[in-house]
Amino acid sequence: MIWARGRTADGDEVTGIVQDGVLHPRIGLGSDESAGDPVALDAVTLLPPVVPGKFIGLWNNFHAAAEKNGWSVPEHPLYFLKPATSLAGPGAEVAIPEGVGRVLYEGELGIVIGTRCRNASVEAAAQAILGYTCVNDLTALNVLTADESFPQWTRAKGFDGFGVIGPVIATGLDWRSLSVQVRVGTRVRQDYACSDMIFGPEEIVSQLSQDMTLEPGDVIACGTSLGAMPVKAGQEVTVVIAGIGELPVTMVG
Amino acid sequence: MIWARGRTADGDEVTGIVQDGVLHPRIGLGSDESAGDPVALDAVTLLPPVVPGKFIGLWNNFHAAAEKNGWSVPEHPLYFLKPATSLAGPGAEVAIPEGVGRVLYEGELGIVIGTRCRNASVEAAAQAILGYTCVNDLTALNVLTADESFPQWTRAKGFDGFGVIGPVIATGLDWRSLSVQVRVGTRVRQDYACSDMIFGPEEIVSQLSQDMTLEPGDVIACGTSLGAMPVKAGQEVTVVIAGIGELPVTMVG
Incomplete structure (x- = not known):
């Protein structure tokens, strides 16, 4: 199943299920209940597929990146x-x-x-996951390390527009079979397998739910692997995950 | 002016202005527009006075704490x-x-x-501040430092209930004249002057607004000074700022 959120020509924001190029409005993400007449998808401007109450990102969650950068495999x-x-x-x-x-x-x-979910087992965590989306977790690298006493994760990753998600949320995917590609222009710059994750999605959700209550619509970015590179104004950057789709943004100065 | 948010006996959530022990409902925080009949404040359960879209906390923002801990004065x-x-x-x-x-x-x-506000000057930032509230920024210290490669600020400060705010929002205060007290039981454990801040509120809002758009209801905790100490289950911890009020919580096991 594919969930999307968009703005219609009338300016209404609609969340619903996509089937055969048509968006079927629902009263909320994950709901069966209809919320109006179907809308042709090409008459809709796609928005971030959800507005998360919490937008969490992981660092150091891929074996290949940890090995290359000399990072220890984290315990949590x-x-x-x-x-x-x-x-x-x-x-x-x-x-x-x-x-x-x-x-x-x-x-x-x-x-x-x-x-x-709260204090969820790995099995319960798997049930709490609605689906998956693409993320472009933009990061101002020099800001992150500008103060020696305090790595500025929030500031480096928190500029307006630095948390790109979409184009849709796909349910029923096996994350172990997915790969994440990033194209800059037409050139593929990242291409890695999700099966290389240190903590898989169910494990992440289970462990984070020991720390805090996770709520419907919360988004957790699973971390990146090799190939993250600087971008410049004018470049188009597209995250691609087969089964979810393409998530393009244009960097501007 | 004093803004509060509470739940009435009927279960309604009301935001409004407090005058002479009465809560006058408004359609939203900062609005002049009435949203119903006044309610006696003692018939209302006080809630966090706002639900912030962003709840930001500062580290290392007091000269006394920086000196005692050997921290450099930050540039930002x-x-x-x-x-x-x-x-x-x-x-x-x-x-x-x-x-x-x-x-x-x-x-x-x-x-x-x-x-x-976005890219606000210090003067514009002063205008963007609605008022002030008390904060208890609870922190799991051992979690913060559990991983040598990555200080876990989000995790250490993110457990359910670790972001206590209230009891109200007071407008028109001069922050330079305020002090922050913390009582554990009846014993005063923190008592410091806000005038010792490295970055004052207008400067904080101005600088943060260069990084990200600040929105109505966002809360920024200005950091703490000397005297932050561990608490145990059963203890009552109360943050007190004259002109705002008392913010008590009970720690439980």
Whole structure:
């Protein structure tokens, strides 16, 4: 099943299920209940498929990246939060703020929570996952390391538009079979298998739910692997995950 | 002016202005527009006075604490985010999660944003501040430092109930004249002057607004100074700022 959120020509925001090029409105993400007449998908501007209450990102969650960078395999998922105002959707223009130095794309698999969970077992966590989306976890690398005493994860990853998700949420996927690609222009710059994750999605959700209540619509980006590189104004960066789709943004100055 | 949010005996959530022990409902925080009949304040259960879209906390923002701990004075406010699910209000019971080790209270002044701002000058930032509230920025200290490669600010400060705000939002205060006290039981454990801040509220709002759009209801905790100490289940911890009020919570096991 494919969930999308979009704005109609009338300016209404609609969340619903996509079938055969048509968006069938539902009263909320994950709901069976209809909320109006179907709308042709090409008459809708796609928005971020959900507005997460919490937008969590993992660091150091791929064996290949850990090995290459000399990072230890963590005992617990290591994570930060991206602010609500960083949220952007497919086709967005994302500004590179003046004076921040290098900005990296990071293509990632994003978990979307479907049901509230707290202290969930791995089995319960699997049930709490609604589906998956693409994430571009943009990061201002020089900001992250600008203060020696305090790595500025929130600031480096929190600029407006730096949390790109979409184009849709796909349910029923086996994450172990997925790969994440990032194209810059037409050139493939990241291409890695999700099966290389240190903590898989069910494990991430289970462990994070020991720390805090996870709620419907929360998004957890699973971290990136090799190939995250700086981007410049004018470049189009597209995260691609087969079964979910393509998530393009254009970087602007 | 004093803004509060509460739940009436009928279960309705009301935001409004407090005058002479009566809550006058308004259609939203900062609005002049009435939203119903006045309610006696003692018939209302106070809630966190706002549900922030972003709950930001500063680290290392007091000269006295920086000196004592040997921290450099930062060039830019250093901050993290607390998740929405960490929010708690006056009188809450806050659970100390099993196995997390020491949990510290941190009494702080909280800025509440009144109007959207982006790239605000210090003068514009002053206008964007609606008022101030008390914050108890609870922190699981051992979690923060459990991984050598990655200080876990989000996790350490993100447990359910670890972001206590209230009891109200007071407008028109001069922050330079305020002090923050924390009582554990009847004993005063923190008592410091806000005038010792490295970055004052207008400067914080101005600088953060260069990084991200600040929106009405966003809360920024200004950091704590000396005297943050571990608490145990059974203890009542109360943050007190004259002109705002008392913000008590009970720690539970």
